[in-house]
Amino acid sequence: MSIEVKNISKVFGEQKVLNAISFSIKKGEIVGFLGPNGAGKSTLMKILTGYIKPTVGIALINNFDISTHTIEAQKGIGYLPENNPLYLEMYVKEYLLFNAAIHKISKTKVAEIITKVGLTPEAHKKINQLSKGYKQRVGLASALLHNPEVLILDEPTTGLDPNQLVEIRNLIKEVGKDKTVLFSTHIMQEVEAICDRVILINKGELIADKKLNELKTGQEQLIEVEFDLQVEKQFISAIEHLKFADNIHDTTWDLTFNTKKDMRSVVFDFAQENGLKILSLTTKNKNLESLFRELTS
Template sequence: MSLVVENISKNYGDQKALDNISFSVKKGEIVGFLGPNGAGKSTLMKILTTYLKADSGTAVVNDFDVVLEQKNVQKSVGYLPEHNPLYLDLYVREYLSFNAEVYGVSKSRIEEVIVLTGLASERHKKIGALSKGYRQRVGLATALLHHPDVLILDEPTTGLDPNQLVEIRAIIKNIGKDKTVFLSTHIMQEVEAICDRVIIIDKGKIVTDKKLNNLVTDRTEQIIEVEFDKAVNKKDFTSLPDFTSATNTHDLVWELTFSTATDRRSDVFDFAQNNGLKTLQIALKNKNLEQLFREKTAKK
C-alpha cells in the first residue's frame, strides 16, 4: 500500500478536525479527497506529509511511518499545498534548479519536469510574471523533481480558468499513470474526470469511500428520462412499481423517479405499450458525484 491511515485523530483545542479515520490507498490509484470547508482535508494531508503530528493513530507512506521515519516519508512524497509557496522574483528554471539542489537530484531532471508539466515556453520567465495556471505547473514540477512515488495535492486547481483546468487535469492524469495521487478539491468534475476513487470526509469522519465506477450502487432512488410520442396524464404513472414522482421537463419528455435501485426501464416500456404509447427515447440517469456529496455532507 502507498498510504495507510489507521485511527487518526487530531484536535485543535476543543475542535475535532479528524475523528478516528482509517483508509488505505494502493499503488497507482488516483484518489479524490472531498469534503466541505473545515472538514479536515488539509489537516490530514499535512499529517501525511509530516507537517503536522496526529494526536492519536498511525499513518504510513510507502511503508514509512510519518512520525518515526519523517525523512524517508519526505523523500517519498511530492507535495503541492493549497497555497503554493513560490519565490516570485526567481526565474522558473532558476527556482527549479534551487529545489533540485535541495533534493540532491541531477540537473537533467529539471528539463524532464519542465517538459512533463508543459513549462517549456515559460522556463525563462520570472515566476511573478506567470499566470495562476503556470504557477501551479511550477508547483507540480517542484513536487515531481525528486521522483516521488506518491503525490499529495491540496486544491491543485483552485482559481484556474476553464482552459487552465483542462490543462492541469491532463497533467495530473498523465502523472497518475505511474504514481499514486491523493488530491483534494471542491470541483466535482475534477474528481469524475481524473480519479479512480473518492473518499468524502465530513466533520472529521469518513462518510464515503468508493470507486467512481461503483457510485451507482449508492443510489437510494432512480431517475428515468423518457420521451413518449403523445401526451400522458401524470396520474397514470402511479401504476408503475416503486414510483414516487414525475416531472414533465419539456415537450413530451418526462423524468420519472423511483424509490429503488432496480432498473425500472422495462416497466416504463411496458407502461407505454399498455397505454398505447411509443417510447421515442428512454435512459437511466445515474446519480453523479455532486448529488452523492450533497447527500453525505448535508446539514442535519
C-alpha cells in the same frame, strides 16, 4: 501500500477535527479526497506530509511512519499545498534549480521536468509573470522534481480557466500512471474525469471510501422534477421510497429514491393528488455532485 492511514484522530484544544480515520492507497491509484469546507481534508494532508502530528493513530508513507521516520517518509512525497507557495521574484528555471539543489538532484532533471509539465515556453520568465495555470505547473514541477512515489495535491485546479483545467487534469492523469496520487478538490467534474476511487469525509468522519462506479450504482434513482408552484420539503417528503430531496432551484427538485421501481408515475400521482402541475420531469444519472450533497447534508 504507498499510503496507510490507521485510526488517525486530531484534536485542537477542545475541537476534534479528525475522528478515527483509516484507509490505504496502493501504487497507481489516483484517489479523489472530498469533503465540505472544514471537514478535515487539509488537516489530514498536513499529517500525511509530516507538517503536523496526529493526536492518535499512525500514517505510513511507503511503510515509513511519518511521525517517527519523518525525513525518510518525506523523501517519497511530492506535495502541492492549496496556496502553492512559490518564490515569485525568481525565474522558473532558477526556482527549480534551487529546489533541485535542496534535493541534491542533478541539474539535468530540471530540464526533464520542465518538458514533462509543459513549462518550456515559460522557463525563462519570472514566476510573478506567469498565469495561474503556469504557476500551478511550477508547483507540480517542484513536487515531481525528486521523482516521489506519492503525490499529494490540495486543490490543484482552484482558480483555473477551462483550458487550464484540462491541461492540469491531463498532467495529473499522466503522472499518476506510475505514482500514488491523493487529490483534494471541490470540483466534482475533475474527480469524475481523473479518479476511479473516492474517499469522502465530513465533520472529521470517514463516510465513504469506494470506487466511483460503486457509488453510482445500486437501486437508487434520481429524478429531476419542476413543479408550477413552490413546495415545502416537509410536504414533498411524503412521497414513498424518497430518500433525499434537494431543492436545486426555485420550484425544481432533485428527488433520490431508494428503489428499483420506476418512480416517475408516483411523482405524477403525487402532483395530481396535491393540485400541482409538472412542468418538466427527467430521470438523471446520479453524478458525483448529487452524491456529495446527499452524503454530506
